[in-house]
Every structure is written in structure tokens, then in C-alpha cells.
Amino acid sequence: MARKYKGIDQLSTRDKVVVGLMVVVPTALVLWLVWVPAIGSVLLSFTNWDGIGPLSGIKSVGFKNYVDIATIYPPFWPAIQHNLIWLAVMFFIATPLGMFLAVLIDKGVRGTRFYQTSIYLPVVLSLALVGFIWQLIYSRDQGLLNAITGGTTDWYGDPSVNLWAVLVAATWRHSGYIMLLYLAGLKGVDPSLREAAKVDGATDRQTFFQVVFPVMRPINLIVLVVTFIESLRAFDLVWVINRGRNGLELISTLVTQNVVGEASRIGFGSALATIMLAISSVLVVGYLRIVMKEE
Template sequence: MPDLPPNRAEHPASTPGTAPTGRGRRSVRLSRADRLIVALMVVVPLLLVVGLVWFPAAATVALSGTDWDGIGPLGEIEWVGGRNYADVIDNYPPFPPAVRHNLLWLAALFVVATPLGMFLAVLLDHEIRGGRFYQTALYLPVVLSMALIGFVWQLIYSRDQGLLNAVLGTRTDWYGDPDVNIWAVLVAAGWRHVGYIMLLYLAGLKGVDPTLREAAAVDGATATTTFFRVVFPAMRPVNIIVLVVTVIESLRAFDLVWVVNKGRNGLELISALVTQNVVGEASRIGFGSALATIMLLVSLVFITVYLATVLREERR
């Protein structure tokens, strides 16, 4: 009886670069060049993250317990333990107003700018006429740096030639007066933040299942009730992202106040105090590192909450 050819359906021919792994699965065998490319794609970003993020963060935490001016040799670094933290809290007058201003920054972004961005996202989600134009116009400030935004608003806030004083008929120094400059920069920061939040919520609204709105409409729910009781809870991951982004934005606020007056005269922020102590005239690396570590610890709380929420959603 002649030998029959093997059944190709049962024994499919192996393709180059693959190997059977059982149950019909095949693993791809990478060439040496491919393995080298994959290794570089993993190792290079990892080294960049470690070198530019984790190492500086660890060095900052370590230096926060020292007394060093950044000039002397490393062998002369004096370990002082928690003295820098005690000095920050008890013996550093700019720190309490900086904390108040950061909290005010957070409140302004969270209470005013974030709801406004969400409201604009809801309007644009209804595909109004000219929606693309409005999206672009509202998002445009986000692509600008905070330093550039400070210069743009200087044209509005200038005491002698500013648009705002020309309209109001006053000569208020909006950036120089310590009683009003914090509110002036908050308006500028909120102008940028609104566009960012609008984009996040607009993306979240596009991802909501339309059947949820249809079911609410069948039950007789109004548009407002449908949003707050159906759509808004369905965007829980987006809400967590917005919360974390808003908190981090309020903590790392720096560029705008530094452009205005280097974080002095009513614009004290923790980030500006860090820069003043680390690269200022009287360089105090240890003291500035203690301030930076405080910011890092506060940020880690919200980042941990965000990561825990994301992992919980993925398990579901």
C-alpha cells in the first residue's frame, strides 16, 4: 500500500522563525538583530526614566537630610536628619503663605476651572455648529507653556498699556500688587486648565455607551438628570484622572509666578520656594530638597490613589 502524504490540516507546515508550543500555538523566534532592537527599546527608555526621574527623586530625598550649599565637595556634606523639615515648618516665614496659595490654586482649578471645562465638553458633545473650531480655540492655550501664557496675559494686565485697565479706566498693577496678583495669575492658569479638562471630559463622553442615555430617556429622565445620575458616574475613570491632574497642576504651578516676580510679593508657591533655595543667590540644597520632598510625598498620595483605581478597573 503506497505511503499517503501527511495530512496538512493536522500537521501544518512550520513557517520560518516559528516553533510549535503545543495546542496549535507557535512562538516567534526572533533573530539576533530583532532581539537587539527589542532590548534597546526596553533598556534605553528604562535608563532615561531611572536617570532623569527616579535617581534625581531619590537624591532629593537623601539630600533633604543634609546641610549642603551645592558647592563644597561631597565629602563635606553634613547630615542633619530632620532639621530641615523642622525649619521649613517652624522657622521659614514664606512657607505658610506658599501652602495657602497652593491650596487656593487647587480650589480655583477644582471649583471653577474644572466644572467650566466639563460644561464646555458637554456642550461640544452635542455636536453644535462650529464645534471643531471651538474645540481648537479652547484647547489652544494648552499647547502654550505657562511662561508664554504669563507674557500673553501681561498684555492684558499691564498697568499702563494693558487691555483690562483700558476697559475699566483704572491703573491697577495686576501683577505687582500683592493684594490682587494671586487672583490675576489664577485667571491666567484657569484659562489654560479649562481647555485641558474640556478635552479629557470630551473624550470620556465619547466613550459612554449611548444605550445608557437612551434607557434614561425612556424612563423620562431630563438631560440634566441623565448626565449627573447616569453619564457622570459612568465616567468614573475620567473623574479620577481629572482629580489627579488638577492636584498635580496645583502643586507644580511654577512657570507663571516665576515669570511674574520669581514667586515673591504675594505669589509665594512651594515650587517657587524650592527653586529659590536650590538655585538662588543663597543656595541651600538640603533645605530646598526638604521642600521638594514634601511636594513629592503629597503628589504620591494622589498618584497612588489613581493607580489603585486604574488597576481595580482593569481587574473588573
């Protein structure tokens, strides 16, 4: 029996109030917790406020903060370089690894539930705990890696290797998240497509890359956006190790150092945060345009 859905004009006063609250309350929370701080940061990026003095003492400095960031702030360009390296590793190593693991698990190998749980477990752990776990591996004096190799490398302290050491830990965590996304996508692929490819004589490799992978285009877009944003906002693991210094500079750690660090510079830190916002918005807006165009 078909259901008849009421229009908004046919709802009772009580239902209209409930619907109104369901729309107004989440919208108000998003505006207050997301948009107001974001707009406030953009506005503060054009000031020299130190976060301590009265609001009446805020003075506009125009684009001075942005010019200083690009010209006389040494950690900025290394941080950009490190974020790009982070993005490349997450995109070309962690993401394909997660996709490969998803394909293996989707085939129903023996012990699938155990492997799925084990690989996804790092995702539910806090970044502080992940950092501690890898500290047991990377410690110079008591770490597992140096004990096996017989070396004395300070994996977290040596600026020539610490970024790569952290990226291994980040890949360990990120690949589990990507695996889950692709596993969900693989479960949604119509089995008849695989059967048709098999009838046509396609190998498993050809079936995946020429039939299954293109069908998962929405998942691929989500993975692209998630990987880009996660690489840009990478923070927790690096901050736990050395607060983003000595070869581990990232844009996110520079923002924190200037906003809540020893030398509080809210205006300068807000300019860095605005740069992060602008970069991340490019891909998000592109993703939304693609999705809305398809719909």
C-alpha cells in the same frame, strides 16, 4: 483567520534582543532621569550642602531642614495656603468649566471645530507666552482691564489681588485641557445609554449626572489626579511674573529660589522638594490602588 502569536521562547535571537532593548532602554532612562534625581533629592534634604562645595564636605543635619522649614522659614506656610487656594480654584472652577465646555461641544453646536480649537489653544502655548498675553490685560498703565474700568490697579504687583489675577490666567489655560479630556470621555460613552435614559423620560441634566458622568469614572479619576498635581507643581506662570514673591509664593517657586537662587541651599531646597514629592505621591498612590484594584 486567527493569528498565532509567538511566545518569548519561540522568538528568534534578533527579536529577543529587540524586545530586550525596548524594555531595558526606557527603564534605564526612567531610572536615570526620574528615580535617581528623586532619591538624590531625598538624601540631600538631610544635609546642609550648598551645591558649591565638594561632595566630601557634605554633612548630615538630620531633620533640621524640615524643622526650619516649618518654624523659621516665613514663606512656607503662605506658599502652602496659596497652593491650597490654587487647588480649590482649579478643582471647583476650572474643572467644572472645562467639563461644561466639553458637554456643549459634544452636543455638536454650530462651529464646534472652531470653539474646540480656540478653547484648547492656550494649552499648547508656553506659560511664558500666556503670562505675556495676560500682562497686556493686567498692566497697570497700559493694560486692557484698567483701560476699560478706568482703574489704576497693579494686578500683578498688588499682593492682595495678584494671586487671583494669576488664577484667572491659569483657569483660562487649565479649562481647555480638562475640556479635551472630558470630550474624549464623552465620545467613548455608549450611545445606547443616552437613548435608554431618554426613553425613561430623563432630562439632559439627569442623563448626564445620573448616567453619563458615572460611566466616565476613569476619566474623572485622571482629571482629579491631573488637577491635583498641576496645582501642586504650578510654577511657570508665577515665576514669569515675579519669581514667586510678593504674594505669589508657591512651594515650587520656593524650591527653585533655594536650589538655583542667589543663596544656593541645595539641602534646604531638597527638603522642600521632598515635601512636594510626598504630598503628590499620596494621591498618585491612591489612584494606582484604585486602578489596580479594578483590574
